[in-house]
Amino acid sequence: MHVEVKVPEFRVPQAQNQLEPANRRDRNPADTGSGGRSEGHSPVRRFLLARGNSAFTDMGFHWLMVLCALSIFGIVALIVWELLKGSDLAWANFHFGFFYKSYTDTYSGQTSYWDPVNGQFSAVPFVYGTLVSSFLALLIAVPLAIGVAIFLTEMCPRALRAPLAFLTELLAAIPSIVYGLWAVFELVPLLRVDVNPLLTRYLGWSGLFSDDNPTGLGFVAAAVILAIMILPIISSLTREVMTAVPHSQREAVLALGATRWEMIRMGVLRNARIGIVGGIILGLGRALGETMAVTMVIGNTPEIHKSLLSNGTSMASVLANEFAEAVSDLHRSALIEIGLALFIVTIIVNALAQLLVWAVTRGAPSQAH
Amino acid sequence: MGVGIEVQNLNAWYGNNHTLQDINLNIPANHATALIGPSGCGKSTFVRCLNRMHETNPIARVTGVVRIGELDIYSDAKPVEIRRRVGMVFQRPNPFPTMSIYDNVAAGLKLNGYSNKRSLDEIVERSLRNSALWEEVKDDLRKKSGASLSGGQQQRLCIARALAVDPEVLLMDEPASALDPVSTSKIEDLIFQLKSQYTIVIVTHNMQQAARVAEKTGFFLNGRMVEFDSTHKIFTNPSDKRTEDYITGRFG
Numbered sequence: 328m329h330v331e332v333k334v335p336e337f338r339v340p341q342a343q344n345q346l347e348p349a350n351r352r353d354r355n356p357a358d359t360g361s362g363g364r365s366e367g368h369s370p371v372r373r374f375l376l377a378r379g380n381s382a383f384t385d386m387g388f389h390w391l392m393v394l395c396a397l398s399i400f401g402i403v404a405l406i407v408w409e410l411l412k413g414s415d416l417a418w419a420n421f422h423f424g425f426f427y428k429s430y431t432d433t434y435s436g437q438t439s440y441w442d443p444v445n446g447q448f449s450a451v452p453f454v455y456g457t458l459v460s461s462f463l464a465l466l467i468a469v470p471l472a473i474g475v476a477i478f479l480t481e482m483c484p485r486a487l488r489a490p491l492a493f494l495t496e497l498l499a500a501i502p503s504i505v506y507g508l509w510a511v512f513e514l515v516p517l518l519r520v521d522v523n524p525l526l527t528r529y530l531g532w533s534g535l536f537s538d539d540n541p542t543g544l545g546f547v548a549a550a551v552i553l554a555i556m557i558l559p560i561i562s563s564l565t566r567e568v569m570t571a572v573p574h575s576q577r578e579a580v581l582a583l584g585a586t587r588w589e590m591i592r593m594g595v596l597r598n599a600r601i602g603i604v605g606g607i608i609l610g611l612g613r614a615l616g617e618t619m620a621v622t623m624v625i626g627n628t629p630e631i632h633k634s635l636l637s638n639g640t641s642m643a644s645v646l647a648n649e650f651a652e653a654v655s656d657l658h659r660s661a662l663i664e665i666g667l668a669l670f671i672v673t674i675i676v677n678a679l680a681q682l683l684v685w686a687v688t689r690g691a692p693s694q695a696h
Numbered sequence: 697m698g699v700g701i702e703v704q705n706l707n708a709w710y711g712n713n714h715t716l717q718d719i720n721l722n723i724p725a726n727h728a729t730a731l732i733g734p735s736g737c738g739k740s741t742f743v744r745c746l747n748r749m750h751e752t753n754p755i756a757r758v759t760g761v762v763r764i765g766e767l768d769i770y771s772d773a774k775p776v777e778i779r780r781r782v783g784m785v786f787q788r789p790n791p792f793p794t795m796s797i798y799d800n801v802a803a804g805l806k807l808n809g810y811s812n813k814r815s816l817d818e819i820v821e822r823s824l825r826n827s828a829l830w831e832e833v834k835d836d837l838r839k840k841s842g843a844s845l846s847g848g849q850q851q852r853l854c855i856a857r858a859l860a861v862d863p864e865v866l867l868m869d870e871p872a873s874a875l876d877p878v879s880t881s882k883i884e885d886l887i888f889q890l891k892s893q894y895t896i897v898i899v900t901h902n903m904q905q906a907a908r909v910a911e912k913t914g915f916f917l918n919g920r921m922v923e924f925d926s927t928h929k930i931f932t933n934p935s936d937k938r939t940e941d942y943i944t945g946r947f948g
Contacts (some may be wrong), residue, residue, distance in 0.1 A: 485754075575790040579854070581752060583804035583861060584780030593807060597794050 361379075370407055410670060413663035416656055417448060424452050425664060441629035441645075448661035450631040452670050455673065456639040460546050460621060461614040463635065464553035469607055471554070472561035474598075479562075480569045481591055492566065499559035507623035510552040515624055518551070519543025528629065539636040544626040546635045552620045557610035566600025569595050608680035615673055618643035642669040697873070698895030699765030700725040706740050706760035708750055709807060717762070724911070728891040730906035731863065731899045733916035740787075741898045742916070743867045747782040753917075764865060780808065783894075784824045785859030787870040789850035791842030791857070799843040799922045800853055803859040819860055827856035827888055846931050848945040849878025855886065861893075865892065865917065868898040872905065884909050896944045903943060907931050915939045 365559050368376065417425060429438050430447040468572040479492055523543060526536040580594035596603070626638025627648055642665050653659040701723040708716035716738045731739040744750040745758055747800055748769060762769050762794065769778045791800050799806070801820045810816065818829045820837070824830040829852040833840070842853055851871060851899045856867060868887070872880040880902075902905050906913050907927060914924040915936075923939045934940045 398935050568713070574788075574790070575786060575788060578749065578752070578808070579790040579792065579857075580746065580788060580803075582779055582784040582786075582806055583857070584776050584778075585807050586776055593803065600794070605907060685924070 334550075340631055370395065381423050387692070402458065410663055410667040413668050414660055415448055416660035417664040418660075420657060421448065421661075424449070425661070426454065426668065439629075440631075442637070443649075443655070443658045446655065446657050448657070450642070450661075451667055452631050452672050453640055453642040453645050454668060454672065455631050456546070456625065456641040457615055457643070457669070459635070460549040460625065460641055461544060461611060463550035464557060464614045465607065465611055466563055467550060467554035467612060468558050472558050472606070472610075473565055475558070475562040476565035476569055477596075479566050481587070483596065492563070495559050496563055497559075498555065498561075503556070503617065503619040506552055506556055507620035508562060510548065510620055510624045514551060515543040518544075523547070526636065534633050535635050537632075537636060539634070540626075540637050541637070543628065544624055545568030545637050549621045549625040549639070549641070550635075553614045553617055556617060556620065558614050560613060561603075561606045561610040565599070565603050568599040570600045571602070572636055581632050608677070611676060611680070612641065612673065615676060616643060616646050616669070622647050642666075642672070697864070697893065698726045698866075700895065701865060701897070702761075702763040703746075703907050704761040704763075706742070706745060706762060707755060707758070708738070708745055709757040710753065711755045716745065719921050721898065721921060721924045723897060724896065725911060726892060728887055728898060728908035728910040728912065729912040730734070730894040730902070730904055731897065731916060732906050732942075733866070735901070737916040738919040739870050739914075739916045740745050741819050743784075743869055743897055743899055746865070746867055747779050747784055749779070749784065751775070780804075780861060781863060782865045782867060783861060783863035785854050785858055785866070785868045786872045788874050789847055790852050791845070791853050793841055793843035795842055797840055797842055797845070799855065801856045801860050803857060808861075809938045820856075823856040823860040825887075826859050826884060826890065827852045829853060829856055833881040846879075848875050848882060851875060851883060853881065856884075857892075863894065863899065868896065868904045869882075870899050870901060873901060880905070903931070915942060940946045 336543055383546055421428070425448065428449050429440065429451065430435070430445075430449065432439050432442065432445070439447065440452045440650075442448070445562070475495060479488060479495075485490060519542065524538070526547070527538040530536045531538065576598055577590055577594045580590045584609070585593060606650050621641055622644040625644055627640050627644055628638035629640050629645070630638070632639075646662055650662050653662055703719055703721050703723075705714055706715075706719040707714070719742060721797065721824055733739050741750060745763060746764070748758075750756050750758055758770065764778070764782065767773055767778075767781075787911065792803060795803065798820055801823050805816060805819065821830060824833065829849060832849060832854075833845070845853060851874075855866075855871070861906070872883045875883065884905060887898060890896060891909070891911075898906075898910065903923075912924065912926050912928040913927040915922045915930065915934075915938075917938055923934060923936045925935070929935075930939060931943055934943065
């Protein structure tokens with residue numbers, strides 16, 4: 328049986344077809360037959376046909392995007408090049424010793440790492456300070472951030488959820504210098520008067536909390552302020568990945584007779600752990616490079632002591648403090664080399680983090696869905 | 697061995713929505729009982745009331761009496777204790793994707809602090825054999841994740857997970873509705889074997905399934921239980937007109 332299929336005509340009705348009527352009348356009847364329509368093309372069709380194949384604009388767009396993408400590589404390459412060139416002099420003087428040597432002052436007989444007067448430079452206390460303050464900050468921030476995230480996703484009354492989440496995220500919007508000011512006027516006195524004496528009394532036996540620094544400045548102060556600064560990053564990411572865990576996973580654990588905490592541990596945290604590690608890495612990234620607030624409270628002394636209550640310094644702090652006042656070429660070059668080292672440390676930490684992510688994901692061939 | 701379930705005047709709400717109204721029935725021990733009815737009739741809510749999963753939703757509310765064996769679950773016990781005695785299998789397979797097959801099955805026991813490794817191995821094997829999955833997974837118990845299995849295997853893994861804690865009652869909320877016909881028939885065979893040892897309550901959309909696996913069948917409609925009787929009677933000579941309309945396909 329033959330079925331007649333009616334093809335609807337997608338043409339502008341004649342009555343409304345008032346665009347360039349002269350043109351249509353002039354059209355050669357032989358041309359108009361090509362589209363299967365004897366009266367010629369509609370204005371819309373004519374307009375589209377006149378646009379051609381658009382190859383030129385498409386090509387232009389393509390290369391514009393390539394340029395944008397390449398500019399990222401270009402900027403990174405320029406930074407590396409500038410750092411390498413600037414640190415040339417320090418590298419020629421100290422080689423790898425820059426990252427492990429200490430110097431004995433010929434006059435006082437004391438060990439030192441950083442002596443602009445005598446032209447002796449070593450990055451050891453700065454790398455140490457950056458790593459110690461950052462990891463100490465993680466130690467404080469991670470449990471707190473995960474706790475905040477658990478409360479917000481699993482326990483918080485619905486009405487409080489949005490305002491509390493907003494407040495934690497607002498912490499990330501406060502400028503670093505404001506944190507620094509708050510730390511100098513509020514946090515450091517608090518640590519000096521109330522917290523540090525307790526740490527010394529109860530944990531002093533470990534040697535990590537000696538009482539020889541009466542200022543309240545130092546690694547602990549820096550770590551606390553860093554912890555507050557990285558808390559919102561870690562907690563908001565953790566919250567996001569926890570919310571993404573499907574409800575069916577929670578029900579599966581609950582149906583096995585789990586308590587609320589067991590449900591959170593087995594049904595939520597376990598499924599979200601990869602994302603949580605990602606959040607911690609982001610937090611570490613910020614902690615390593617954080618400059619202003621740390622500079623204001625870490626004490627800025629290029630020395631290494633076992634005690635976490637002693638003054639220290641960090642790579643970013645020494646750059647902020649000394650770059651403008653570096654008189655000798657060697658001093659400036661040494662500072663640039665620290666900048667280079669900070670760059671490299673950040674890359675190493677990120678690589679380590681990737682490795683960590685790989686290690687935890689290895690056990691789970693497929694992710695939560 | 698399983699125990700019977702006695703339900704008296706059970707009412708349940710979601711917010712202002714009265715989803716279950718005055719349900720009364722006795723579910724016999726060591727038999728399979730099917731609950732049928734159109735979507736939204738309250739049969740899923742009903743099974744979720746049997747292990748107090750219904751109340752995990754903050755807007756949900758329940759009144760009435762449910763006795764599992766001798767235990768009045770709404771007045772004598774906490775939800776956690778009840779769920780340790782009543783296993784549940786959900787509509788969509790929900791194995792733990794970050795755990796191996798072994799850990800998935802052992803999850804309920806590990807959760808409750810059971811740590812005898814030798815007997816854990818035995819329980820895992822027995823549960824997987826009982827859920828007819830052992831032969832398919834025995835070589836990569838610890839190598840493969842629970843999520844790497846096919847849908848039907850995942851659902852049998854979830855059944856093994858529920859069996860591992862040796863429940864007295866096994867609730868199944870449309871356990872085969874997300875599966876292909878071959879997996880479905882495997883699940884049905886499984887229910888057929890398991891019902892001598894456990895009290896099974898199975899919610900299903902599929903009336904043939906109810907007819908195949910269950911001794912007793914309840915028909916739910918609009919939050920009420922219209923009829924509860926032997927499966928044979930429900931499908932051959934129902935006493936209520938609405939049941940007859942439903943099973944003959946006149947609606948739903």
